[in-house]
Amino acid sequence: QKEVEQDPGPLSVPEGAIVSLNCTYSNSAFQYFMWYRQYSRKGPELLMYTYSSGNKEDGRFTAQVDKSSKYISLFIRDSQPSDSATYLCATINPLTTDSWGKFQFGAGTQVVVTP
Amino acid sequence: ETGVTQSPTHLIKTRGQQVTLRCSSQSGHNTVSWYQQALGQGPQFIFQYYREEENGRGNFPPRFSGLQFPNYSSELNVNALELDDSALYLCASSYRGSTEAFFGQGTRLTVV
Numbered sequence: 001q002k003e004v005e006q007d008p009g010p011l012s013v014p015e016g017a018i019v020s021l022n023c024t025y026s027n028s029a030f031q032y033f034m035w036y037r038q039y040s041r042k043g044p045e046l047l048m049y050t051y052s053s054g055n056k057e058d059g060r061f062t063a064q065v066d067k068s069s070k071y072i073s074l075f076i077r078d079s080q081p082s083d084s085a086t087y088l089c090a091t092i093n094p095l096t097t098d099s100w101g102k103f104q105f106g107a108g109t110q111v112v113v114t115p
Numbered sequence: 116e117t118g119v120t121q122s123p124t125h126l127i128k129t130r131g132q133q134v135t136l137r138c139s140s141q142s143g144h145n146t147v148s149w150y151q152q153a154l155g156q157g158p159q160f161i162f163q164y165y166r167e168e169e170n171g172r173g174n175f176p177p178r179f180s181g182l183q184f185p186n187y188s189s190e191l192n193v194n195a196l197e198l199d200d201s202a203l204y205l206c207a208s209s210y211r212g213s214t215e216a217f218f219g220q221g222t223r224l225t226v227v
Contacts, residue, residue, distance in 0.1 A: 032214050034214070036218075041221075041223075042221070043219050046215055088157050092214070102148060102173075105150075105158045107155070107157045108155075108156070
């Protein structure tokens with residue numbers, strides 16, 4: 001069983017809709033949670049990160065972490081065709097020695113926003 | 116642009132050959148991590164380098180090796196290439212202790 005599970009999609013939504021993405025993880029020691037966006041043939045770019053439980057908002061993007069259910073979510077409001085990409089969730093375990101930069105990634109969800 | 120550059124962008128190798136991939140980290144970053152991303156999968160951690168020493172390794176065989184240079188740039192070497200090594204290889208640069216890592220555009224390796 002992978003430590004981070006993510007539905008690969010594809011997830012197709014009309015322009016202007018809310019995109020809802022989520023991941024589950026198995027290790028309760030994970031503390032930092034990241035969302036990366038990856039366009040085709042490009043490297044991942046960091047969208048947001050959160051620490052422990054709670055919400056974080058940045059423009060049209062909202063990240064949520066529910067540690068009690070080991071559930072991570074990303075919401076994209078007013079979606080645009082330029083949001084079409086693969087979205088990767090990632091986490092790290094700060095309790096392991098020198099864990100920084102050693103992310104556990106989900107498989108990524110492909111999102112298609114149609115005009 | 117993240118400031119992390121990888122070369123080459125594409126590469127085709129024959130099974131059994133050896134390959135070297137290169138990564139220049141972002142200015143000020145002292146840690147480089149390498150990831151393998153197979154088609155349709157998330158990146159898998161290969162290993163990390165800090166101060167020219169390997170600082171942790173994922174579940175990859177010894178034929179995957181690396182180097183980090185005094186200017187923090189890094190190389191990934193893969194010996195005895197197998198067909199399953201075909202993937203996008205990503206390097207990520209970060210500052211030790213930071214939660215933020217910045218990825219290069221990747222090197223797409225095809226093994227035939």
